[in-house]
Every structure is written in structure tokens, then in C-alpha cells.
Amino acid sequence: MPSSPRGHRARSGCCADAVTVSLSPRRVAGVTYSSEPIHRRRRRPRPSSWRTHDPEGPLVHETIVVGGGAIAHAHVHAVREHAERARVAAVVDVDADRARAFADETGVPRSGTDLAAALAGVDGVRPALAHVCTPPGTHVALATQCLEAGVPVLVEKPPALSLAEMDELLAASERTGVDVAVVFQHRFGHAGLRVADALGEGRPLGRPLVAVCDTLWFRGDSYWDAPWRGSWEVEGGGPTMGHGIHQMDLLLALLGPWEEVTAMAARRARPTQTEDVSAAVVRFADGTLATVMNSLLSPRETSAIRVDTENATVEVEHLYGYTDQDWRVTAAPGHPEAASWWTDGLDPDAPGSSHAGQVGAVLDALDAGTALPVSLREARDTLDLVASIYASAFTGRPVRRGEIAPGHPSYTTMAGPGAPWSRA
Known part of the structure; x- marks a missing residue:
């Protein structure tokens, strides 16, 4: 769940691609793999061979967690609420020690610092989903890297730092034909x-x-x-x-x-x-x-x-x-x-609002070949309200939905024309 330049490595506490790899694959007994890519087109039923398969058990989606900070724990726990359907196979963090410590603490079998290696998966089998759990300024670059590798994304909020970045991520999803869901678990x-x-x-x-x-x-x-x-x-x-x-x-x-x-x-x-x-x-x-x-x-x-x-x-x-x-x-x-x-x-006994609830809905969508919830377009409406609150506060006038578009000072940054206290 802020903006560093695109392609730059994240700050400490974030996750990003790095050159070293320490992903030591440990396969689960009885699991077979297929090299067929996952989720290349929307609304297309996925054959069972696109997921790991235990002949004596149910089909299981393998996912990866990008970022070893606090919110990543919520994602691991959420996946474990659906242990019969999914497992976290690896964690990636810019800090190898943090990734290793996270894996040891949570029982995730692999850890490393190279996102590209994690996205390639084991024996060429891509993960079914990437959970992007890094600071906000890294979300768009990391999510885009996942999309370009053919891996669907569940990204923490806010998905982007501005409506311009949001539109960039939307374009990447449409270009690759791979979905992004935004964490709005309530x-x-x-x-x-x-x-x-x-x-x-x-x-x-x-x-x-x-x-x-x-x-x-x-x-x-x-x-x-x-x-x-x-x-x-x-x-x-x-x-x-x-x-x-x-x-x-x-x-x-x-x-x-x-x-x-x-x-x-x-x-x-x-x-x-x-x-x-x-x-x-x-x-x-x-x-x-x-x-x-x-x-x-x-x-x-x-x-x-x-x-x-x-x-x-x-x-x-x-x-x-x-x-x-x-x-x-x-x-x-x-x-x-x-x-x-x-x-x-x-x-x-009904489920409350939680990451587990949304992860379950995402797994349902992966099984059905439908768009992942909450979609980028739905999340953009929420981000538009956030941007418009800032724009109204900093200009002293009402802002209408959809008003913030390319060329508007609040399109590329939530700071817009600048906060009054920054101009004092």
C-alpha cells in the first residue's frame, strides 16, 4: 500500500527488481507444473493445467508477494484463509535479508530480490497472481512489470499517486490483456x-x-x-x-x-x-x-x-x-x-471486511476467467474523488467528477497547484 521515478529502485522498505537472485525453489510433493502462460486474455476460462495440481487434492493457485513489509503479512494470511485454493510461493523484496526474514516468519518457501525471476516462476510456470505490497510510489512500475510478464496483479491502495499514473496503469493492463485488482477490502x-x-x-x-x-x-x-x-x-x-x-x-x-x-x-x-x-x-x-x-x-x-x-x-x-x-x-x-x-x-458467522474476502473474490475470478475485483476503472473513480478533494481544497472552488484530466494541475500530482501551507 508514494512517487519515485519510474524504473528506479524502491527505497528501503519497498520492493523492486534487483540483480541478485536467491529464489531457491522448493517444490511441494505431488505438485505438477505446466508451462502454459496464465491470464493472457480477459474473460477466458483457464484450463486447470494453468495452476499447480495435486492429483489427490484440489487445484491450487500459486501466488507471489512483492514487498516484505507490514501489509504483506495481511496478504499471506488472506491467502492462507483459502489454503485449499492458493498458496504463496515466494516473496520478493529489494532487501534480501528482509525477504528472507519474512519468508522464515510466514513459512513462504522461497525468497529473493529479483522480481523478474519470481515472475518467471518454477520451470517456466508463471505465478497465478502477484500481490504488490510496496510503498505507493512503486506500485505502477512494479505492477506494470508484472503485467508485462503476463501475471495478474492485486495491488495495495492507493494503486497510483495520481490520475496520470492511474491512466498509465490502465493503459498497461489494456495493452497486455492482463488484469489488475486494487485492494479495497471493505x-x-x-x-x-x-x-x-x-x-x-x-x-x-x-x-x-x-x-x-x-x-x-x-x-x-x-x-x-x-x-x-x-x-x-x-x-x-x-x-x-x-x-x-x-x-x-x-x-x-x-x-x-x-x-x-x-x-x-x-x-x-x-x-x-x-x-x-x-x-x-x-x-x-x-x-x-x-x-x-x-x-x-x-x-x-x-x-x-x-x-x-x-x-x-x-x-x-x-x-x-x-x-x-x-x-x-x-x-x-x-x-x-x-x-x-x-x-x-x-x-x-458471516465474513467481515478483510483481505481474505477480497482474495477469495479474486480467486473466484481467476477460476471463472472474469475481470478481477476491484477493477482499475472502479478504483479510478475513488482516486478521482481523492484528487478532487485536494484540488478543491487548494483552489477554493468546487470540482466536478471527471474535471481533472490531462492539462489540469492536479492530474499529475495530488498536490495540484500547491498546498496553501507550502506557499506560505
């Missing part, structure tokens, strides 16, 4: 899916009218000690880009296309180039008005969404992931059916 929780399906005319919750979306977290000064944090060039932004983007993406998944945003941003307390707080009012295509607050200054941390509809108030409060129990529905007067709809469908 779309895949059971409760979130239920609520999204219940919003709208004639549905249990009715039309949405008003919404609130808060990402109120706390990060002290030491958080910015990492060299890639807090700069427009490497991280791409502050809490609006790096933290609140998850809740904003869930808001868009619930409410649909946004239309216009008016915003403010400030650097109130932290030693960073970027904002540490932003506030926005978003108008959606159906007329719904939403406030969006993103902060790294809030000691009582919360991630929350509230949607007031014709029939009910539906709200979720959590921090890094929700379950059914984190949601609440309050029926409007005269609409008891909204509350009963909610309670009748509650499932304490």
Missing part, C-alpha cells in the same frame, strides 16, 4: 454487501438522502520517521489519500457515482508536507449529500459511515475492518420492515 464484508443491495427505490432501505463518512485516526510525529511517508512525491498525500481512501471507496460502493465536491484541507500539527486533516462535502449523482472527514489527529480513533435513507438510518463504526455486529439499522417512523429486514439477515 467492499467484500457480508454486511456491506447487504446494505449496498438494499439501497434504492423500492428496496428495504429506500433511497439514500444524507451520508457521513469519517476516518478519524491518530498518528504521532514518529509515524513520519519512515522516509517515504508524508511527501507528495513518494506517498501521494496525507490521510485523504493514504487512510480515508478505504472508507471513501466503501461510500462510493454504497451510494454510486459522485458528481461534485467542495473541500478544505490543513496541516495542523504533524511534521509532513501533506495535510493531516481534510473535510469535504460531496454531492452524488442521485442527489445524496455526504460529508467526508479524514484526520490523523484524533485520539479516539474510528472509521465510520452513516447513511440516512427514506426508511432508516444505517451506520457502521469500526477501525480497520467490520463484521455484521459493527453495523446498526434504525428504522424511520412507519418503516419497521427496515429493522426486521436487517435483523432477519444478521449472521454472526
Whole structure:
């Protein structure tokens, strides 16, 4: 889950291609391999020989993790939730010691520093998927390298530092015919899916009218000690880009296309180039008005969404992931059916929002030969909202969806015309 120049090696803590290789292949007993390339065309059923196969067990996708930092652990654990369908075969990091330590800690069988070697796989068999888990400034270059090797990608958020980079990645995916999915795991929780399906005319919750979306977290000064944090060039932004983007993406998944945003941003307390707080009012295509607050200054941390509809108030409060129990529905007067709809469908054992949920959906898509979720075009809508919040905050005027295009100062950098505090 910032921008270094394309093709340059990542900073310490990132992953990139390097010249040395320490991928010592250790094959699992009973596994056979095929040299047929994977996922060269969209929506094409993949023969079983494109995956590793144990004659006594199910077909298994082998994946690689690019980046040995904290978020990579979440990907390994997510794959293990689907152990009957997938396994992580290798980890690649620019730091060989870190890659080796990560592999030892997580039980990944191979580690190394050469991404090209990992993408080539074992005996010429490419991995089924590459998890790009490096700092944001490396995402586009590394994901593009994977695509050019014919390997589909699941990339951490934000997928790119700007809409220009996003369009570059989209072009690479279209050119190679290989898919990229973006990690927006809050779309895949059971409760979130239920609520999204219940919003709208004639549905249990009715039309949405008003919404609130808060990402109120706390990060002290030491958080910015990492060299890639807090700069427009490497991280791409502050809490609006790096933290609140998850809740904003869930808001868009619930409410649909946004239309216009008016915003403010400030650097109130932290030693960073970027904002540490932003506030926005978003108008959606159906007329719904939403406030969006993103902060790294809030000691009582919360991630929350509230949607007031014709029939009910539906709200979720959590921090890094929700379950059914984190949601609440309050029926409007005269609409008891909204509350009963909610309670009748509650499932304490249902999956919450997690990397495992999205990884499962990605594996389903690989099996079916369909586009990987969440697609780059869906993720671009979310990134467009982020860019527009910054653009509105830094220009003092509303910004419409799709307004930021080539030639716009905010197209190539989230900093746009420059933050007010940087011009002081």
C-alpha cells in the first residue's frame, strides 16, 4: 500500500527488481507444473493445467508477494484463509535479508530480490497472481512489470499517486490483456454487501438522502520517521489519500457515482508536507449529500459511515475492518420492515471486511476467467474523488467528477497547484 521515478529502485522498505537472485525453489510433493502462460486474455476460462495440481487434492493457485513489509503479512494470511485454493510461493523484496526474514516468519518457501525471476516462476510456470505490497510510489512500475510478464496483479491502495499514473496503469493492463485488482477490502464484508443491495427505490432501505463518512485516526510525529511517508512525491498525500481512501471507496460502493465536491484541507500539527486533516462535502449523482472527514489527529480513533435513507438510518463504526455486529439499522417512523429486514439477515458467522474476502473474490475470478475485483476503472473513480478533494481544497472552488484530466494541475500530482501551507 508514494512517487519515485519510474524504473528506479524502491527505497528501503519497498520492493523492486534487483540483480541478485536467491529464489531457491522448493517444490511441494505431488505438485505438477505446466508451462502454459496464465491470464493472457480477459474473460477466458483457464484450463486447470494453468495452476499447480495435486492429483489427490484440489487445484491450487500459486501466488507471489512483492514487498516484505507490514501489509504483506495481511496478504499471506488472506491467502492462507483459502489454503485449499492458493498458496504463496515466494516473496520478493529489494532487501534480501528482509525477504528472507519474512519468508522464515510466514513459512513462504522461497525468497529473493529479483522480481523478474519470481515472475518467471518454477520451470517456466508463471505465478497465478502477484500481490504488490510496496510503498505507493512503486506500485505502477512494479505492477506494470508484472503485467508485462503476463501475471495478474492485486495491488495495495492507493494503486497510483495520481490520475496520470492511474491512466498509465490502465493503459498497461489494456495493452497486455492482463488484469489488475486494487485492494479495497471493505467492499467484500457480508454486511456491506447487504446494505449496498438494499439501497434504492423500492428496496428495504429506500433511497439514500444524507451520508457521513469519517476516518478519524491518530498518528504521532514518529509515524513520519519512515522516509517515504508524508511527501507528495513518494506517498501521494496525507490521510485523504493514504487512510480515508478505504472508507471513501466503501461510500462510493454504497451510494454510486459522485458528481461534485467542495473541500478544505490543513496541516495542523504533524511534521509532513501533506495535510493531516481534510473535510469535504460531496454531492452524488442521485442527489445524496455526504460529508467526508479524514484526520490523523484524533485520539479516539474510528472509521465510520452513516447513511440516512427514506426508511432508516444505517451506520457502521469500526477501525480497520467490520463484521455484521459493527453495523446498526434504525428504522424511520412507519418503516419497521427496515429493522426486521436487517435483523432477519444478521449472521454472526458471516465474513467481515478483510483481505481474505477480497482474495477469495479474486480467486473466484481467476477460476471463472472474469475481470478481477476491484477493477482499475472502479478504483479510478475513488482516486478521482481523492484528487478532487485536494484540488478543491487548494483552489477554493468546487470540482466536478471527471474535471481533472490531462492539462489540469492536479492530474499529475495530488498536490495540484500547491498546498496553501507550502506557499506560505
